[in-house]
Every structure is written in C-alpha cells, then in structure tokens.
Amino acid sequence: MQNSTYAIETKDLAIFYGAFQAVGNVNLEIEHHKITAIIGPSGCGKSTVLRAFNRMNELIPSVSTKGVVLFNGHNIYERDVDPVEVRRHVGMVFQKPNPFPKSIYENIAWGARINGYTGNMDELVESALRGAALWDEVHDKLDQSGTSLSGGQQQRLCIARAIAVKPDIILMDEPCSALDPIATLRIEELMYDLAREYTIIIVTHNMQQAARVSDYTAFFSLSEDGKRTGQLMEYGDTKTIFTNPGRKITEDYITGRFG
Amino acid sequence: MSQAPSKFADASLQVNRRHVSGKLWLTIFQVATLIGVVALTVLLLTILNDSFGYVAVENKVDPDSLAVNGIPLDAQDKETLMQTLRANISAGLYARFERDQPFAERDAANVYALIQEFVISPRILESWTLYDSLFIREQISETLERDFPNAELQFRNWLSWNFVRAQQSSYPEIAGVRTAILGSLWTIGIAIAFSLPVGVGAAVYLQEYAQDNQINRIIQTNINNLAGVPSIIYGMLGLAIFVRAFGLFTSGIAFGAVDPATANGRTILSAGLTLGLLVLPLIIINAQEAIKAVPNSLREASFGLGATRWETIWAHVLPNALPGILTGSILAVSRAIGETAPLIVIGASTFIQVDPSGPFSKFTTLPIQIFQWTTRPQGAYHHLAAAASLVLLVMLLTLNATAILLRNRSRRSY
Amino acid sequence: MAIPTPPVAPLRRRTRIHEVIIQGLLFLCGLISIFVTTGIIYELSKEAYLFFGYQQWLPAHKPLVADIAPEQTLFEVGTQGPALEVGSHYRIGDEIMLLEAVDGALVQMQRGAQQTEPIAHRAGLTLSREVNPNLLEFLTGTAWEPHNGRFGILPLLNSTLIVSSIAILVALPLGLATAIYLSEYATPTARSRLKPILEILAGVPTVVYGFFALTFMTPLLRAIFGSGVVEIYNMASAGIVVGILILPFVSTVSEDALSAVPRSLREAAYGLGATRLETAIQIVLPAAFSGIAAAVILAASRAIGETMVVAIAAGAGPNFTFNPFKAAETMTGHIARISGGDLSYDSLDYNSIFAVGLMLFLMTLVLNIISQRIVRRFREVYE
C-alpha cells in the first residue's frame, strides 16, 4: 500500500540540542530508490538531520525534535510510533566502521535474529555479504572476529549488517571518510548496486563523491543571522546543483570558494 | 662598549645550587617511597617470623608407641584408629564422642584428630619465633633444660597441611582453620550471590537507563557516599536488620530449616548479606566504570539495527564490560574476605568446631579466627594467628592474580 | 519505470512487557543503595534515641532515716554522697518519686510518680536516682562508663582523633612524597615495580595489620622509648600502623591528582628554566592541591573508621588521655569490643554502641562529603 510519493519527507523539521537550535526549517523530499547526498560545511547539521530520519538523535538526552518526518507517508515522530521499529526499517552505516567484537557471521546474524528472522540464517549471511561485495573476501573466515578485518572490509561488513535486516532506507554518515581511495571506490560501486533495492541517503564532504554517486543533492549551510542554525539552502537534481546552482552560496561551496 | 650589568645572580652558581637541592629532595622522595616497600617487607617478615620456630613439646603418650603391627599412627585405617582410641581413653569419654557424633559417621581424619587431642595430647610449653630459633639457639636449649626438663625441642611449621585441614581447637598444638576457611567461603559466596547481580543491575541502570534527574543524581551521590561508610557501621546495620529484625528468616526458623545449634540470626546468611551490602557500592562503581568503557559506537550500531535497549545491553554492552566487571568484583571479594569488624559486630561465634552445614549455621571466618588468636595472651596463639594470616594472604593473592590476568587478557581493541 | 515499492511498515509501538519489567528491576537495584543508607540512618538514629531515653537507676547513697507511709511526702534521708537534685526522679523499691524540694536532710517528694503505686518503705532502704544520658553530657563528658551513669563520649572521641592524627602524620608526608616520586620522577619500569607493591599493601586485611601492630610495632616502640613509658596496648602503635594502612590510599589518589595536571603546565615551567623539583613543588603540586586535599580527607575518614588495628593494639577500655603511649579505646574499638560480647537487644550496651556508631557515621559522612565537593571542583578545573 505504498502510495506515498516519497521515501522520506520532512516538514518544518527543527532539531535542538538543549536550547541550541542545530537545524531548522528543513523541508525535504527524498525519492524512493535513489541516492540522495547531503553536503555542506562542517557543523551545519548534516549528521543531525540524517539521524533524525531514524530517530537516532533520541539517544542523546538533550535533543528535542520539532516538525514532521514522514517515512512512506507516516510521521515517525507521532506518539505511538516505536523508534525501535523505525530503525528496523531505516538502517544506518556510521562514519567510523563499528563492527561488533563478535564473529563476522554473528555480526550479520544478530540483527536479523533480534528482528525475528526465522529463515535460513546461513543463506541470509551469504546474501548480505554478497550484497555488500564482501563474500569473496571473507567466506572462508566467517568465524573470525569482525574487528580483525581491514577498515574498508569493516565498513562493508557494517553495510552487510545493515542490509541483512532488509531495511527500506539506508542512512550513511560519511561512510568513506575513514577509508583509502580504493576502498572508497568499492563502497561507491556498492552503493550503486544497492540503490536498486534501497533508498540511500549519504552525508559526504567529498564533492566528487556526491557528484559521482548521487541522483539528488541537498546543500545545507549555516544561517547568516549569526545564530549558527543549519538550514537547507538548495535541493535538487545533482546534475543541476553541480552545473547550474540556483544560489550563489551553493556555487561558492561547490567550487571551493566557500567561507 | 659596555654591557648593562645583569640583574641575575651568577647564573651557573645558582643553577648548581638549585640542582643540589633538587638531588637532595629526590633522595627524600625515594626514601619515602622505599618506606612503603620496607613496611610491606617487615609486615611479611613479622608474619613469617611467627609462623615457624622451635617449640618445647611434652607428649602424654609417645605416638611411636601407638603403632600397630609396625604401621605408624598416621597411616592406620579408621578401624585401627578406633581401636587405638578405645584402648587409650576412658569408656565414658568414648561414649561421649559416640553421642556427639556416631563413630560410624566420622571419618579417619576425625578419629585421628581425637587420638591426637586426647591420647597423645602433646602440650606446647614454650614457643619461639623463627628469628630466635635461628640466632639464639643456645639460649633456647638452656631455657629448655632449665625450665622444661621433660620437654622435647621440635622445629614446628605452624602453617602445616594439618593446620589448614584441622578444626578449631582450644589446644593450639592441634588447632586448625578448616572451619574458618569454610565459613569464609560460605559468607563470601552469599555476599557475591547477592551483591553481584544487584550491583551490576544498579550499574546498568545508572549508565544505560538513568536520565539526569533528581532521583538518579541522588542515587549516584548516595552510592559514592556509601563507599566511604566505615565497615563497622555496616556491621551495626547487619546486626539491627538481618540479625535482629529479620532474625526469623536469617535463622532459618521461617523456612523450618533452623540449625538447632544456632536458633538466632547470627548466622552465615546474616554475615554474607552484611558483607554483600558492604561491597555493593564497590561493585556498582567498578561495574559503572567497566560499562562506561564500552564504546558508544557499539550501542549506536546496535540501535541502528533496530535493537531495543535491553537487547543492546544484553548482547553488546554486558559482554564487552564483563571482564572489567569481573575484575572489579574480584577486588570487591578480596575486600570482603579480609573484613573482620562487621562480622564481630553481627556476632561471629568465638568457638565452633563443627563445619558450617548451610546458610543457617553459626559462623566464624578466617579473619575472625586471626583476631581471636591475636588477642589471646598466650604466645602459642600468636603463631596460629600468623599462620592463619599467611593462609588468608595466599587466598587474597590468588584472587588478585586472577583479577590481573583477567584484566590483561581482556585488553582488547574495539 | 516500474520500481517495486516497499510495503508500509507497521511502525506502531509494540508493547514489550519484558523490557519494562527489566527496566523496573534494574531501577530497584539502583534503589537498594538508597534503602541501605536509609537503613543505616534509621537504625543508628533509632537506637541512639533509645539510648538517650534509657532509664537507669543508680544508688544515690541516701538511706531512709525512718519508715515512711504511702502518703507521706516529707521525710528525712541520709546526707552522704552527691547532693539530691530537685526535679529528678528517685526510686525506692518499686515506687518512683519526684523530688520537689530539699532542705538539708529533709526532702519533699511527690509520691507515686510515673504511674507507680505509693507504698510504705522501711527505714534503711536507700534511694536510687534516675540517670538519663543527655546530649550535652554525651558531647562534653570526659568519662564513658554507661553503667555508672557517665556518658561522655570524649574519651572515645579523643583517642579516635589521636590515633587518626598519628596515622595522617605518618601517611601524609610518606604518601605525598611517594606520589611525587611516582608521578614526576620514576621511570616507567620503576613505576611498574612500585605500584603493585602499593596495591598489595592496600590489599592486606586490616586484621593482619592489627597483628603486625601488636607483634612488631609495639615491641619496637617499647624498645625505643622504654617499656616503662610505652604501655603494651597504646595509641601510638595503632596510629602508626593505621598510617601504613592508609599510605597506599593517600599515595595512589594523590598520584592520580598529580598526573591529572596537564603536561602543558609542566612544559611551561621547564621552558622558563625551572628544574624538575621546582616544577614539581611550585607548579604541579599547587595545581593538584585540591585533589590531594580530597585524598587526605578521605584517608582521614578511613583512619577514623578503621577498627581492627585499634581493637587489637590500642587497648580495651575508654581512657581520657593525651599521651599516645597509653592505652585508650577508640570509638570503633569500643563498638567492636562491646558487640563482641554477649549483647542482648535493648540493653544499655546495645543502645550505647549505636549512639557511638551514629557519631562515627556522621563524622565520616561529613569528611566524605567535603572531599567529594573538593574533587568535583578539581574536576571542573581540568576537564
């Protein structure tokens, strides 16, 4: 019964750390099965917005969220919505690879198990690892600790872990910032493949990366009123944003004349 | 061209002086540090000094004369030992032993102990420390000839296997610490069974659930304060609550499991619970530290997969904090094992010869035993206190070594 | 483009009963510590309150001069012993009377006080006076003999303070010097050798320290100062050994405070040409002062609460003396000795040790709170 047009849609989203407003006035529509990049200068609230999409901000006690975030047309901030359910559908890959200090197999199986997966676990582990393009490298050492892999492999393991629970959306917060160019390239290719099945939202500082992989780009920046509140400056087709930005500030940022 | 005269004193001279005073103070710091080392050495030497040494012993019956068919006493089986015992003591006494505990239920070691105590009946008339035994041997011999002409001079190792195995006795020559060791193990077992789950639970609550509000702040401050309450106060709490107010339960009366020898709340259970309360703040604080050390990225990864809080704690936080929690708990246990004051207050028994049979038995523990022997005026008891201290120190050392091993093995990278 | 659309997720909150139950249980675990504190305060206060209300009858050495009738309120008594006090209760046999006036040997009593029956008494029967511990006497009296109606805690408090002062005098310089050495001078190897020794020293049970005090420290003191001067049980020996006992504590916590001082501060001093000693004493030590102060206060609280060493080595029996070579029982030693005997509930002894215990608890609590305050302020400076 998916009749909502957007995977994620925010209306007047505003997020506060205590009394400090980190972002405000965010109105964003994210398409299904597309890769959307969020770019912007450091501290403008990209991570904060991303973490609002699966209610991860709630783990920080001081955070309060205003406005609406629709996931498939449902406001996930409604009172009777369970954040645990939200996160099961909106998975996340973090900036620093953070595999569990368990075996590679367990890293993937655990999330599926707590989400009530009853099928063949071996198959699931294999398909998740294949989906994350990691299977060939680790299929003979599944009982090794996830922390024993290289950084790039760890990050792909985290992606495998995320897709094993079959989310609708995968949020990625600078997933390549701790990786070398080759590992980065592999992850980018992987994102491309994943976009066929998942909606992907990625935060990145790397302009080329955003231009290369994303279909849409959202540019955030700090408001100019001195309150240091992050705001959505421009949003649209990646090609348009990068070739023909509508605002001066966007152009400055993209061409590196920012700041 | 004239230079302005420097306003500093002759620099090289001054620096020299400063370095000399620096050296002097360094020596002072080193000596002070060394005093700690010396203190520990002297403490250990004092204990060792009292654990070995000559004793002047007089036997009522020569143990060699009790050999049967050439088999020495300590190699005889239970039957032979029983015959030897019966032959050498009055029928009345034998009947009394039978009444105390039927011979059928006693083992060979027990009968052997009876023979030691009532037949051979060695009496230590005088004892010397290791230092005296090594360096004033002649004087010892003189004293022996002058004061105890019938006694035999033996070099005694007070910390013998027999000492560890034997029961408490009012005769220092055969007294041992088995009852006390068992008592210690029982009380510690109960203390841990109570305080480990509760302590870890409280730590998990404070680290993973508690929001920064009034009640949780009070709980945290309160735990820090409890850690500083003198142990004897815990003894008074235990006396008032466990022994007195809940005497019906701690004595076992409420469960119909009462030990007829006790029938009051001064039981192993009360002692264990009191020690449990005593180490609770330590366990909580240590477990909190261990839980804090689990990196937040693991929690985020888990939540990001749609795990609930408890699933996250159970699958990731606790397993990763476990080595730290165990290390902290072992340290807490070592603290509890050495505690004496609270157990005196809640009423450790001064003299028990029967092994504790359960949580409702009367109790004594190793430190209590050391305390009682130390406070006896007769010299022989001091040797017992020293030997028992060694036993206690060995127990503690084993525990701490385990803790250190655990700590080193668990230094994993995330 | 026909993109398969994902189904709408049932995001509705599931009731996870077991999560709620677990959280509740964990909260209870946290709450137990509150129960413990409440229990301590309640029990100590209750029994201490009973102690101050304890009614004890001690001989007043005032025999009746003549037989008295039940309704007779004026009569004569002997005059030896301490004077009678108007307004106090007296007792003959089963009857309690209230003294309304006294004139030489002549007393005026309200008969049958406190719901007792006025009855006739024979000549020669002697009055007992009511003795009630009161707070003022408790805090200022110089004799602690509850069974003789003397309830001054000063002898116990005094020896507790003397023993703790000696302990601090031993532990503070040694502990501080050790901490400075370990944190500012020692090589990593030296540190790794010395720290375990301090840890072992900290792990030795206090009863073993007691044994050490009695069998080593006391003979040593007697050999140095003469056995005529130093009693077999004495406060000095106990104090020194308690000092050794808290030494690792002082040095470890002080060392932590010293190491918490940022490197940049030291480097600034070296950069000005300061020697290591000058840096340590004039820059690092003052910067870590509050952390060290907290350590010392906490150590003092430990010393005050330490029981076994004093119970074994400081002597049994309250004694109001300032001579550290004399035997004098401390508060903890007293509690341990009295409760070690056969103690029956609601007796004067039972209640009295709780009054002493309450005093002890409050003293250590105040010290702990002060030290925590200091630590918090110290943290704020460097974190």
Ligand SMILES: Nc1ncnc2c1ncn2[C@@H]1O[C@H](COP(=O)(O)OP(=O)(O)OP(=O)(O)O)[C@@H](O)[C@H]1O
């Ligand atoms: N836990 C927190 N508590 C308080 N303020 C925070 C917290 N996390 C972020 N902030 C503030 O919120 C604002 C936005 O932070 P956020 O991490 O979302 O920025 P970002 O765009 O992701 O930056 P970067 O590119 O450096 O990752 C910043 O001003 C930051 O200081």
Ligand SMILES: [Mg+2]
């Ligand atoms: Mg960020």
